[in-house]
Amino acid sequence: MEIQFFNAPPLLRSRTRLKGFITNIFKGHKVNRDRLNIIFCSDNELLMINKEFLNHDYFTDIITFDFPQETNPFSEIYISIDRVKNNAKNLGVSSTAEIHRVIFHGVLHILGFLDNSTIEKNRMTREEDKLLKAYF
Numbered sequence: 001m002e003i004q005f006f007n008a009p010p011l012l013r014s015r016t017r018l019k020g021f022i023t024n025i026f027k028g029h030k031v032n033r034d035r036l037n038i039i040f041c042s043d044n045e046l047l048m049i050n051k052e053f054l055n056h057d058y059f060t061d062i063i064t065f066d067f068p069q070e071t072n073p074f075s076e077i078y079i080s081i082d083r084v085k086n087n088a089k090n091l092g093v094s095s096t097a098e099i100h101r102v103i104f105h106g107v108l109h110i111l112g113f114l115d116n117s118t119i120e121k122n123r124m125t126r127e128e129d130k131l132l133k134a135y136f
Helices: 015-028 043-054 081-091 095-110 118-135
Strands: 002-006 035-041 062-067 074-080
Touching: 002 015, 015 095, 015 118, 035 043, 035 095, 043 062, 043 074, 043 081, 062 095, 074 081, 074 095, 081 095, 095 118
Parallel strands: 002 035, 035 074
Antiparallel strands: 062 074
């Protein structure tokens, strides 16, 4: 699996290790993607994507697109670095921990995890916590 980071902020360190960790998550769930692009952008850029593709008119920290049916299956994760920093401050965690949580959140969506209901959100949070603990 090829994993690429675009516009990655300096707080995202050890990218080679992170790529290996993400690859192992996919392998462990027996999910195949040829490529995963993780694109960092601003609040306004992600708001435009949210409006255009999802018809949502609000800020979010992440949007995940998954194309498993393609000949060369791939996924894209768009992350607002502005939201990540704001979330970290509001949650009292480091921006480094929060950026990894959001990345893992996107990966979990690709694996089929949902967060539409309270039960799904709780399950997603538990899985994020497991991945953060395993990574750090």
